[in-house]
Amino acid sequence: MNTNTNNKLDCKTFQKELPDLVLTANARPSLAAAAHLRDCPPCAEEYLSFQATFATLDRWTAPEPSAFFDQKLAVLIREEQAAPRMSWFERLQTRLLLNTNRNLRPAMVSALALVLVASGGGIAGINYANVPVQPSATVNDLQILDRNEQAFQQLDELQQDEATPQTTAQPAAGVDSGSAPSLVPAT
Ligand SMILES: [Zn+2]
Numbered sequence: 001m002n003t004n005t006n007n008k009l010d011c012k013t014f015q016k017e018l019p020d021l022v023l024t025a026n027a028r029p030s031l032a033a034a035a036h037l038r039d040c041p042p043c044a045e046e047y048l049s050f051q052a053t054f055a056t057l058d059r060w061t062a063p064e065p066s067a068f069f070d071q072k073l074a075v076l077i078r079e080e081q082a083a084p085r086m087s088w089f090e091r092l093q094t095r096l097l098l099n100t101n102r103n104l105r106p107a108m109v110s111a112l113a114l115v116l117v118a119s120g121g122g123i124a125g126i127n128y129a130n131v132p133v134q135p136s137a138t139v140n141d142l143q144i145l146d147r148n149e150q151a152f153q154q155l156d157e158l159q160q161d162e163a164t165p166q167t168t169a170q171p172a173a174g175v176d177s178g179s180a181p182s183l184v185p186a187t
Pocket of ligand 1: 014036042044
């Protein structure tokens with residue numbers, strides 16, 4: 001607050017304003033921000049480099065996909081839907097491809113690069129086909145059902161796992177109750 005009344009910003013406050021300045025189209029720095037830009041070379045340099053980056057991005061236009069992109073994609077999706085179930089390796093690949101966890105990205109990229117080198121790019125075709133681009137509602141429902149079924153199976157397995165220690169624990173409880181009578185007279 002004091003810095004505002006002095007019409008001066010410290011670096012921390014300026015850094016907070018920086019995203020708005022850079023991301024808003026045709027944004028002009030406030031008087032205080034402009035003053036800070038004059039007085040603080042590091043902040044000025046950062047601001048200018050951001051500006052240059054975003055100016056470059058604004059100029060960049062994504063290339064148009066080829067005229068047959070949609071048709072080819074539709075064919076690939078239909079082939080993929082008709083294809084037999086994915087192997088565990090393909091499922092792993094898909095999982096890695098669709099994983100949005102950024103920490104995994106570098107590992108994923110190098111792993112896929114290795115796979116591509118090892119396969120001579122043969123798997124690349126499968127990669128593109130595996131990326132689901134807005135599957136139909138039916139496919140979605142089927143996938144949800146499939147996942148539910150898997151979840152139930154896992155629950156069953158968990159319950160079975162839990163059930164087995166309990167049956168072995170019951171004799172132990174019997175031992176406890178056996179020792180309990182010896183305690184009862186003691187009290
Ligand atoms: Zn500064």
